[in-house]
Amino acid sequence: MPHVALAKMAKQYGPVMCLKMGTCDMVVASTPDAARAFLKTLDINFSNRPPNAGATHLAYDAQDMVFAHYGQRWKLLRKLSNLHMLGGKALDDWAQVRVIELGHMVQAMYESSKQGEPVAVPELLTFAMANMIGQVILSRRVFVTHGEESNEFKDTVVELMTSAGFFNIGDFIPSIAWLDLQGIERGMKKLHKRFDVLLAKMIEEHTASAHERKGKPDFLDIVVANQDNSDGERLNLTNIKALLLV
Known part of the structure; x- marks a missing residue:
């Protein structure tokens, strides 16, 4: 299951990871604090969807x-x-x-x-x-x-x-x-x-x-x-x- 795999990776690499999806970069925030940084503190920087x-x-x-x-x-x-x-x-x-x-x-x-x-x-x-x-x-x-x-x-x-x-x-x-x-x-x-x-x-x-x-x-x-x-x-x-x- 994708969410299980991401949870295991977060334990190994930390709460914020950058993954390659094809040739595109994808950032994964795995904790409430990390998600808050992207969705609230820095929301304008990450507001546009690819x-x-x-x-x-x-x-x-x-x-x-x-x-x-x-x-x-x-x-x-x-x-x-x-x-x-x-x-x-x-x-x-x-x-x-x-x-x-x-x-x-x-x-x-x-x-x-x-x-x-x-x-x-x-x-x-x-x-x-x-x-x-x-x-x-x-x-x-x-x-x-x-x-x-x-x-x-x-x-x-x-x-x-x-x-x-x-x-x-x-x-x-x-x-x-x-x-x-x-x-x-x-x-x-x-x-x-x-x-x-x-x-x-x-x-x-x-x-x-x-x-x-x-x-x-x-x-x-x-x-x-x-x-x-x-x-x-x-x-x-x-x-x-x-x-x-x-």
Whole structure:
């Protein structure tokens, strides 16, 4: 197991180690004090993530909150996310959504058991989580409606999550990334085109129905309203699409 191997190495070489992953350097912090040094004391020095195929081809060239470089735009993205989606008050405001979606998941498990069908727990958990996030961001359950378009969105989201977890050798040996030996980047580019069309249509429909959510704006409503913020940082449509990948 990787974590066991790293723990054994830390006992021999100390709490901070530099490992070679392909041709890339990777620093491992194995104690709370070492982790605190990287994540708190020196956090700005280590705030940017190294480039990889997923961030480039799926996250709009690293423009989402996870992969965006530290700066004014990232600060704005974090501020909006914390205030309206991830912060304590936001979590309290959307508590009922979590309760309802967990209820839907348990009901689906019950219906399957009544019919003697196997229950794919990981799949149900994924759908429940996606629906919770969908309610908070878009005021809609993304994995509930029927029809070709809904199925396409569902399949695309699952494919996106799967593709983001692929081991891509080009990420660890950048000099041969252009060869795309595994065909992963080619697949990511095709997937991104499909997902971009779906996101654009979703944002357009959502903007047109904004009047229906007055008094209870969702995350996308807040982001659109803050495209031009007081600090002079502007969020364009691409930034908003990337942020929705959270």
